[in-house]
Amino acid sequence: MEGQSLFTYNITNELTLASLQIDDADTLFSLIQKNKAHLGEWLPWVHHCKSIEAVKTFIQSTQTTYIEQKGLEAGIQLNEQLIGVLRLTFDQQVGNIGYWIDEDAQGQGIVTTIVKYMTDTFAPKVDGFEIFCPVGHVRSERVAINAGFQLDPHYQSKPDTAFILKRYIRLSK
Numbered sequence: 001m002e003g004q005s006l007f008t009y010n011i012t013n014e015l016t017l018a019s020l021q022i023d024d025a026d027t028l029f030s031l032i033q034k035n036k037a038h039l040g041e042w043l044p045w046v047h048h049c050k051s052i053e054a055v056k057t058f059i060q061s062t063q064t065t066y067i068e069q070k071g072l073e074a075g076i077q078l079n080e081q082l083i084g085v086l087r088l089t090f091d092q093q094v095g096n097i098g099y100w101i102d103e104d105a106q107g108q109g110i111v112t113t114i115v116k117y118m119t120d121t122f123a124p125k126v127d128g129f130e131i132f133c134p135v136g137h138v139r140s141e142r143v144a145i146n147a148g149f150q151l152d153p154h155y156q157s158k159p160d161t162a163f164i165l166k167r168y169i170r171l172s173k
Contacts, residue, residue: 095119
């Protein structure tokens with residue numbers, strides 16, 4: 001990732017989260033296109049991502065979100081190669097986490113490691129965290145559970161959403 005990064009989190013020696021830059025648009029677009037079938041099953045926006053310009057607009061919105069202190073969306077880098085995106089936004093003292101990763105990078109504990117790191121880092125600033133997982137998305141649920149989240153037994157999925165969702169929570173205090 002080139003350009004001036006707004007933020008960088010060195011998770012491990014090989015794993016980094018860094019703000020997305022306009023220079024990342026080509027790489028991010030290629031990664032989304034490569035993973036369209038894999039991601040599109042769970043993330044409807046993937047099918048609407050049809051141009052590098054759309055990715056540039058997304059990257060600009062991530063920078064605005066960070067500057068306005070509403071959260072962060074970062075490129076997940078493994079050995080300095082962009083392999084996915086993590087989102088952490090804040091609403092009423094709750095951090096909402098979302099993520100996606102290149103299909104070839106799944107099953108290595110990468111997202112779990114990042115989620116644990118970020119929840120530990122931001123725990124003093126919020127009351128807790130939530131991750132919404134579509135019913136049937138076993139890998140996403142596994143990330144939540146392995147990162148110390150518990151199923152919220154009181155959550156009722158909204159009927160107008162594309163998926164029936166489960167809510168996993170992790171309290172900070």
